[in-house]
Amino acid sequence: MGGQPLSRAFDELIDQARLKQTAADRSIDVVPHRADGYALIDALAGRFRKADYVSMDNAGGAGVLRSTSADLVQWHQALFGGQILKPASFRQMLATGTLNDGRPAIRDDAPIAQGTAAYGFGLEIGTFDGLMAVGHAGSIPGYTAYLVTFPARRLSIAMMFNIDPDRQMPFAEIQRAILAIEPGV
Template identity: 35%
Template sequence: MGRHRLRTALLAAALVAAAAAPALTGPAVAAPVPRTAVTLGAAHEPPYAAELTKNLLAHMQRLRIPGAIVSVTTPRAGTWTTALGTRDLTTGEPIRTDDHMRVGSITKTFTGTIVLQLVQEGRLSLDDPVAKYRKGVPNGRRITVRQLLQMTSGLFNYSEDLGFNERLDQDPTAEWTPEELLDIAFRHPVYFPPGTAFHYSNTNTVLLGLIAEQLTRQPLAKLYERRIFRPLGLRDTSYHPSTTFPRPHPAGYQFISNVDSLTAPVLTGKDAAWADWSAGNPYDVTGANASWASAAGAAVSTVDDLRRWAPALATGTLLDARTQRERLTFVPTSDAPGAPAYGLAIADILGFIGHDGQIPGFTSFMGYDPARRATIVVLANLNQSPDGTAPANELTKEIIAELFPS
């Protein structure tokens, strides 16, 4: 991708398959060290709050995370929600617990739920071939709806296409249709025969979104609202495949990586901004267009709504028991110790059932542990730290290590 050799691609569950696209908007701004916390929810802070807050702030400083919202619910201590750091690096305004954020691949849990509802209504089957609903899909006669949901279809992930990433770099506000995204994916050979391996691919979920719209003759935004958001009272959750999303919201930030300074000794104009970014200052990418994420990642939510959605998702509130059992049939994502397992548009991450997300400017995690009846939600207004890690996931690991060490 030219002399800058951008590390781009996957809108993904970062603990499942990480990396984010480098949408470029706004000026580079220096990141102050987050120092304050605002706690809301419980009448009294739980015993763990002070120590956990100190450790989370230390992680934020190390990982250059401008702001984060954290919520932990346990049977014994109730719900503790805290806002840490800043929502705007220019003004230093504190981040707020009611801020809206893009939630990236958590969107997949909404799309997957819609598809599973259609399954239990008899409008399609998990074992139907994709070719029954969509022509032109490579291996479409052999790939099933189940394999799309489970990321075992083998379909190429359009987010890994070089030309796609180059266009994102050049014009982060560009509008994409789902059909354009699938066209990119289908020009590539499949990764493997259907059902023989796991590869996280946004193509699967974009395809599922189109199938859901085709069967219901309703747009995805309306399906989400009518079938999920309204029944569960998720008033601040919505679908925004565009450059804008509801307020209040923080600015979303992104670092660039892998700038080749040896091949670019003299930088002027736009290149000077790249140099500033590589020197350690993140860019404001709040206005990047999320249409390229589509049904795989263009939703927006708040910490309170995700705190409700996580247990509803994990326990099958919107599905019957049989369909929920299908959803919670997991496959390994890798052979690495402690690697997540993946079900039907849902993940088991260190015992927490849910999903995470990564999109320019933002990372997210939500999960519910049925054994502990515990919920964790973390939202951060940075999509990737300079060391390549996903901010929300790193903060989540700290919470699990401190509060749920077993």
């Protein structure tokens, strides 16, 4: 995949993972049923305005893709199921990265974990209610997405909100509710 335009590499990965509702987003695209993004007015619950517009035309790997929660789950199932990377590459992706000064790449605010989370190659790795949790969150004005996999449960959860990110997002509560109804609790 190296040495080619990013959009072509994305297209190959999308095909490889059999994603049906995922594509590189362009500002000229008309996307049926696309949700408008919102922001809170003065951080007051229940008072909204449309979010500031952000063109995704130059977002690159940081946010150019649009998708659905079902496709995000399918992506993690393909990634964790060995359909995307060789096993050695996947293990490397899950290894804690190292910063230029030699310290490990750690996040203390990663929503996928309670406490700190290690940062590998594009994935955060931590624990949630005693289970290994691997995922990532992302946002732009008006939209927040969250994807986490619990390898021991073979369970992936994707959440998407059409509102600006906020520390009060109910990621943990939703995860805990889903984990409680899944076998193996």
